[in-house]
Amino acid sequence: MASPEIEALTQALAKLPGLGPRSARRAVLHLLKKREAALGPLLSALMAVEERLSTCSICGNIDTTNPCGVCADPRRDARALCVVEEVADLWALDRSRLFPGRFHVLGGRLSALEGVRPEDLAIDSLVRRIAEGGIDEVVLAMNATLEGQTTAHYIIERIERFPVRITQLAHGLPVGGELDYLDEGTLAQALRARRPVG
Amino acid sequence: MASPEIEALTQALAKLPGLGPRSARRAVLHLLKKREAALGPLLSALMAVEERLSTCSICGNIDTTNPCGVCADPRRDARALCVVEEVADLWALDRSRLFPGRFHVLGGRLSALEGVRPEDLAIDSLVRRIAEGGIDEVVLAMNATLEGQTTAHYIIERIERFPVRITQLAHGLPVGGELDYLDEGTLAQALRARRPVG
Incomplete structure (x- = not known):
């Protein structure tokens, strides 16, 4: 044995x-x-x-310092805040080096099925960060899933009273996506958000 | 990052x-x-x-003691020795409680593809254990794979000069096996080793 x-x-x-x-x-x-x-x-x-490693008390990132390297970086644009579900999403966006601002990690997504309620996520602290001022734009970068979008709608309701621009990641064809292989939901999103060219 | x-x-x-x-x-x-x-x-x-945990210096099992619990157990039949490829195989046979003797773990199987040669396995120590005497039967319990069977044949060549009975696990239909779903190799083995009934 x-x-x-x-x-x-x-x-x-x-x-x-x-x-x-x-x-x-x-x-x-x-x-x-x-x-x-x-x-x-x-x-x-x-x-x-x-x-x-510890969890950053400002944004929820995991790093060797608290506040984390992203929050402590003075070159980052403090007026832009990107809200993500998980630390992994923060890292994925940060790896791409496309977003110059700071982050806020919710620690999950609302889910009736899994019993995740607003109070289980870092939503109150997000509202406090926005209420403190100094933020111009909040980018909601939830996953393009039903639960991610539910979470985004809930957050919009909670923060729309503040004078900030609320944006969401665009939905549509992924790079290299072949229409034949894409699901109908993605096609519908891409068609609905179609843009004039030329 | x-x-x-x-x-x-x-x-x-x-x-x-x-x-x-x-x-x-x-x-x-x-x-x-x-x-x-x-x-x-x-x-x-x-x-x-x-x-x-450490590796048993007699049989190659992994345990908190050296010699391991199996080798140190006086109720075990020291005259029967079961040779297996891996520690996991020893545990699997030991869980079944069907073999009353002791074990010898080779630490792998001969493989030209992976460059595993006889000197990479605990074959010399197996030959020494058998040469020391006191063993009546050596059960070769290699996997029913090409490499397992190659290893078994190599071991037979090395130990057939000793006065021990060398046996191998039977090959054939697994319990619950449906003929329709079994591979031809298993069917061939089962047919070749067919036994008289009644």
Whole structure:
């Protein structure tokens, strides 16, 4: 029988998204077989994350400093605020280097199915940031899903009383998208938002 | 951008079998979001494994003691030795509680494709264990794959000079196997090894 230590590690890994009990067992065996090449680096990486990373108290980003590097960067345009669902979305937008402003991470999306209510998300703190002033534009960069759009509508209701311009990411054809392979929803959005050319 | 700590953790997780760069990133975000429920337990489970587990110097099993619990168990039949490819195979056979003897873990299988040669596996130590005497039967429990069977044949050549009975796991229909859905190789094995009934 596997020892209790191995069982505990298997169960901890099995809780990660993308890994189930069987693949977690395979991962554990890989770690045990490659102790120095795999287990050591994973352990020290986890310890570094555990010790050094914290959540930014302003925007909800995860970084080694608080406020995070984005919030503390004086070259960033403090008048533009981009609202995203998750930290991963912030990183994706930040990797693209297309948005010069700051961010606000909600920590999820409204979902009746999963029981996520407005008070479970960082919406009150978003309203406070906007109420404090100094922000001209709020970009709602929610996912193009039903829940993302529901969340965006809820936020619009909460912040439309402030003198800020509220914008949303455009919906339409993705780059390289072939009409034949796109879903009807995307096609409908692209057609509805069609623009004059020439 | 994600901090170097997060990049390092993503890369360490991406090396696990079953996880790629994208799913590793998702796993990292899950760990960051559920620090206390997910990151903490995973970290302590990894530390326990790192600190307490070692490889049995007799059979290659992984356990908290050396020799391992199986090798140290006096109720086990020391005259029967089951040779397996991986520690996981040992655990699978041990879970079934069907084999009363001891084990020998090769640590892999011969593979020209992956460059695994006899000296990369625990074959010399197997030959030594058998040469020391006290063993009546050696059960070759390799996987029913080309490489597993190649490994079995190589081991037979190395140990057939000793006065031990060498057996192999039976090949044939798996329990619940429907003929219609089985591959031809399994059907051929089952037909070749057919037995008289009644």
